[in-house]
Amino acid sequence: MNLKTGLVTKHLIMSLALVVSSLMLQAQDPTNGKALFEQHCTSCHAIDQKLIGPALKNAHTKYDEAWLISWIRNSADVIAKGDPKALKIYEEYNKLAMNSFDFLSNNEIKDIIAYIGEASTAAPAAANAGVTGTPQPATAAETTPSGSSSGNYSNWLIALIVLALLVILVQIFNTLQLISDYTKVKVFNPQYTNAVLMMVFFVVGMAAAIWEFKIHGPYADLPAASEHAKSVDSMFNATLIITGIVFVITQFLLFWYSFIYRGKEGRKALFYSHNNRLEFIWTIIPAIALTVLVLNGFKMWSNITSKAPEEAHQIEVFGYQFGWKARYPGKDGKLGEVNFNLISGSNELGLGVKPEYEKLYKEVSEKVKTLQEEHDFYARNLKPTPKEYVLISENKKKLKLAKGHLTRLETLGKSQSLFSVAAMDDFIPGEIHIPVNEPVQLKFRARDVIHSAYLPYFRVQMNCVPGMPTSFWFKPTKTTAEIRAEKNDPTFDYHLVCAKICGAAHFNMKIKVVVESKAEYNKWLASQKPRFGSGVTEMRADNAAEAEIKNKEIVSIK
Numbered sequence: 001m002n003l004k005t006g007l008v009t010k011h012l013i014m015s016l017a018l019v020v021s022s023l024m025l026q027a028q029d030p031t032n033g034k035a036l037f038e039q040h041c042t043s044c045h046a047i048d049q050k051l052i053g054p055a056l057k058n059a060h061t062k063y064d065e066a067w068l069i070s071w072i073r074n075s076a077d078v079i080a081k082g083d084p085k086a087l088k089i090y091e092e093y094n095k096l097a098m099n100s101f102d103f104l105s106n107n108e109i110k111d112i113i114a115y116i117g118e119a120s121t122a123a124p125a126a127a128n129a130g131v132t133g134t135p136q137p138a139t140a141a142e143t144t145p146s147g148s149s150s151g152n153y154s155n156w157l158i159a160l161i162v163l164a165l166l167v168i169l170v171q172i173f174n175t176l177q178l179i180s181d182y183t184k185v186k187v188f189n190p191q192y193t194n195a196v197l198m199m200v201f202f203v204v205g206m207a208a209a210i211w212e213f214k215i216h217g218p219y220a221d222l223p224a225a226s227e228h229a230k231s232v233d234s235m236f237n238a239t240l241i242i243t244g245i246v247f248v249i250t251q252f253l254l255f256w257y258s259f260i261y262r263g264k265e266g267r268k269a270l271f272y273s274h275n276n277r278l279e280f281i282w283t284i285i286p287a288i289a290l291t292v293l294v295l296n297g298f299k300m301w302s303n304i305t306s307k308a309p310e311e312a313h314q315i316e317v318f319g320y321q322f323g324w325k326a327r328y329p330g331k332d333g334k335l336g337e338v339n340f341n342l343i344s345g346s347n348e349l350g351l352g353v354k355p356e357y358e359k360l361y362k363e364v365s366e367k368v369k370t371l372q373e374e375h376d377f378y379a380r381n382l383k384p385t386p387k388e389y390v391l392i393s394e395n396k397k398k399l400k401l402a403k404g405h406l407t408r409l410e411t412l413g414k415s416q417s418l419f420s421v422a423a424m425d426d427f428i429p430g431e432i433h434i435p436v437n438e439p440v441q442l443k444f445r446a447r448d449v450i451h452s453a454y455l456p457y458f459r460v461q462m463n464c465v466p467g468m469p470t471s472f473w474f475k476p477t478k479t480t481a482e483i484r485a486e487k488n489d490p491t492f493d494y495h496l497v498c499a500k501i502c503g504a505a506h507f508n509m510k511i512k513v514v515v516e517s518k519a520e521y522n523k524w525l526a527s528q529k530p531r532f533g534s535g536v537t538e539m540r541a542d543n544a545a546e547a548e549i550k551n552k553e554i555v556s557i558k
Contacts, residue, residue, distance in 0.1 A: 028107075033115030035430065036108055040101060044322060044505050047119045052322065052505040053093060060117040069109050074100045074345050099320075100345030191263035202255035206248070223486055225494075225515070226458035227475040228304060233459070235296050242289060304460060308473035312439035315432065317496065318349050319444065319451035319464040322505035324496060325349055326432045329422070330530050335443070336423020340467075341408045343447065351426060352418040353532045361413065364406045371399040425530040431512040432496060434476055435521040441473040452500035455513065457483065461499055479515045 037045075044052035059068070063085065071078050071086065075098040078086040101109075173188075180186055224230050314335055316327040327349055329335045342350040344360045378384070378392045412418060434440045444453055446464040454461045455474075462472050484492045494513035498506055516524070 028114035029111045030115040030118040033111035036112050037115050056116050057120045060113050068113055069106055072101055072109050195259040195262035198255050198258045222457055223483060225476055225478040225483060227477055229459040231300060239293055304472045304474055308441035309439045312441040312473055314441055316443045317453055320447040321503050322509045324511035325428055327426050327428050330425025332422055334422040336420060336426050337418045339412060341412060351423040353423050354419045361409050364409060368402045368406050371402055375399055424532050427528045428531050429528055431514060433514045433521055433524050435518045436476050436479045436515050439473055439475050441471055443471045445469055449502050450500055451498050451502050454497050454499035457494055476515045
């Protein structure tokens, strides 16, 4: 009886545990996880595809939840602790460390894991469409019958036929030349043949150019969605028309002259060294035309890079491999000060926030202490092996960098202007929102390499250079809803993309841009929470206390 009771109790406990774990799983929000995944992860990861990082299908079953949370929050820390799973991934992906996401809460990371679990069971096409936020093109397997690869075979067959025809033609001409050399009778005239082929090449090339404009030209015809966009389009069209006419004329003359002045028996080439009048004409006319075009472009460039109107909305855009972060001022209307030395896992933009500075200073101090202890230990080894020598060299390099960082942090700690309330109430949303028909200034920074912020529908582009802030301003004229109606595409979204090849995941580096009415924009602003808002009150108190101490010192001096 006791044995049966024990077994029943055991089964009840196990069932209860399963129900509890199931409820816990259901408590997570895959929808929120999808939004977070698209915001932070899609530049390097997909569900069914290997990008910069591994495909994440079934990652929730391969690794336990606690390990995944630690890895996502700070992969570098997990690697440094010598975790075998972390080291395996680190080595497999060329020692590329994943970005830290210390600012994500445990629940947010669990939501991401829940989304990965949900997407892993979905159809491949649907899963990947959810990851990137845009519909993905059908794969070959989806567009051809099962087990068929006729498309690939036909492409290879065409390539082989073309190659074979070229080889046959070359051999025919070589054979005819041999016959001509042997019989002393000209079987064909190579000068005439080459001249005719030149004209054929011109006609085919022009036909191909016209075809390209007709087929793919519409893809470049993007609706203009900013105040200055139509002026930019007019400038580009004028440039295209002028250079297009010159191109056609010069190319026709080039190939026509090659035909009519081909080599002939008894004709001697004329040596024509120069003609001053012609040289003046073909130098001065293009110079004037190019000067007009360049000055027109410079005028437009100066307009969007000049000082923005006082009422312009200030937004900072931060580029990194491989994504964008947007930062908005809080209720004070001011963007806080930043410094690249303050960048950390929880302070990804390097904002001048005192608590984050103190946390980072402590971390770097401990890192220097640990590396110094390693250095002192290695110093006892007077005859290191080659492998030990590599470790010693790496330790010296890391110690030098860490000490440099610590020195710079100590200097920054004395700054009065860097740490202010302005940075405390700034917020960092997952997408960029801007009001329609109002000026917006985007201020750019880059963390690692040169990126290029490109908003094609607004006709603006700006390089983002590490250590050199850049900016432009513009006035959007069409909301997202209006452009969707114009394009007849209810899923369309504006995106800010990278137009500079900044690395392997450059193609997927983008952030959503929402253009909306002033009322919608104000409602969205009101829903945002400051990134470090919890410390604003304390920081104001600290600043007030410091100010009071300074006033007392001034009074005592007087």
